């Protein structure tokens with residue numbers, strides 16, 4: 111592998127966070143090099159081909175992409191918006207919450223007026239509660255300057271950070287069903303009653319209510335477009351390049367070392383890898399053990415079990431919407447892999463590529479705890495390491511998959527009948543493809559009891575080593591994009607970067 115003598119910035123990991131930082135720094139004139147351990151770039155944006163279909167892995171839908179909205183502004187500044195092929199989800203119900211034993215479908219409408227109108231039709235006594243919910247969400251969003259792509263400082267409202275999502279929703283209405291419906295898309299942040307902060311719910315839900323989209327040709331479009339921008343500005347992307355060490359002298363990172371012993375020198379380094387893994391890569395004693403311990407002990411969000419199915423041609427109509435199912439109204443208590451599994455699932459249909467009408471591929475996602483697969487923890491399987499985990503693992507996946515499909519068939523019998531073939535990913539898949547801790551889907555889990563503990567600074571004690579990605583501030587496409595702005599602001603200056611984004615958007619308005 112050949113590398114330049116020295117880069118302005120070397121970025122470890124080509125997940126969305128690494129690619130966004132690379133694209134921003136390249137656009138601002140830096141010579142960038144991205145180092146990715148896998149064959150394919152993108153981390154959770156990767157897609158794979160199976161059964162003649164392309165399947166998404168970690169991106170089912172995205173919010174905030176209407177002109178002027180937050181993610182739009184960032185993507186537009188980076189030159190993505192003209193090329194990204196998107197399909198707007200059904201405005202009358204982009205997300206639809208369903209419950210066992212209740213035939214009613216509870217839609218989340220797009221735009222706040224429609225959101226309230228759709229739910230008020232089903233909960234006529236709760237109009238005021240719905241308006242209060244909207245006000246509470248918007249108030250929380252308003253406290254985060256960066257969410258509005260504004261240069262001011264953020265996270266100054268400690269009271270807000272310490273609010274519980276479950277408790278705030280419960281305070282707005284006594285109607286148990288409406289509470290469950292308002293929290294019904296909490297798979298978007300793996301919500302749990304005793305931990306999830308209200309601001310996490312608000313920031314995520316609001317941007318989907320503003321506008322919700324599917325990547326028409328798969329989430330890897332975003333990775334490919336960012337890679338194109340990076341390369342067009344002289345940047346390099348090296349795949350199959352696993353970084354195993356970051357060498358430092360006097361708290362200054364000097365070079366990153368690959369598994370094969372290559373050394374990559376740079377003025378600054380950004381790690382898109384889990385912070386606990388990043389800190390383990392740093393040699394010497396530059397980091398205080400207490401800091402390392404704190405980062406290592408951070409709780410991570412749960413993992414997932416996802417079925418990717420191929421549908422028999424011309425059988426099921428494509429539904430331009432998502433469903434979130436719950437076994438009962440206890441929507442904050444669904445992540446455990448106990449005998450009640452699966453107590454929830456999200457059903458996400460891929461935009462059909464042939465006639466636009468008939469469903470071709472779909473994902474069904476539920477939670478799965480690491481303990482379920484811990485017995486195979488010593489196995490590794492990626493496209494670079496095609497090692498079988500054994501027949502017992504395949505039998506485990508089959509059993510779990512059939513159980514999940516039986517649950518889906520209770521509500522969508524024809525859809526399940528029309529499945530031609532399916533495969534499943536488990537916590538091991540997420541661990542091996544993204545190096546996330548225990549296959550955690552959204553990284554470090556935020557906790558309203560001790561909010562600052564789980565919000566990590568992008569700066570480290572190594573002066574020229576920064577961190578980015580979902581573990582640092584917020585997960586999801588929007589969360590990782592905002593985190594990339596925080597990381598790059600530490601390098602470029604927040605005023606400078608936000609002004610550049612604003613200018614790019616004003617120029618085209």
Ligand SMILES: Cc1cc2nc3c(=O)[nH]c(=O)nc-3n(C[C@H](O)[C@H](O)[C@H](O)COP(=O)(O)OP(=O)(O)OC[C@H]3O[C@@H](n4cnc5c(N)ncnc54)[C@H](O)[C@@H]3O)c2cc1C
Pocket residue numbers: 122123124125126127128145146147148151152153154155167168169170171172173351352353354382383414416475540543544545546550551552578579580581585586587588590
């Ligand atoms: C099942 C699932 C469904 C999701 N659905 C949605 C959704 O619908 N909408 C949404 O907005 N978000 C969704 N998300 C969340 C979103 O995908 C993630 O928050 C986001 O993609 C994470 O990006 P990242 O850059 O933080 O990290 P990652 O995507 O985890 O990338 C990390 C990268 O670093 C690389 N790496 C790790 N170690 C090394 C090393 N030592 N050397 C070199 N490279 C290394 C990895 O291979 C990987 O490419 C979903 C996530 C999952 C798992």
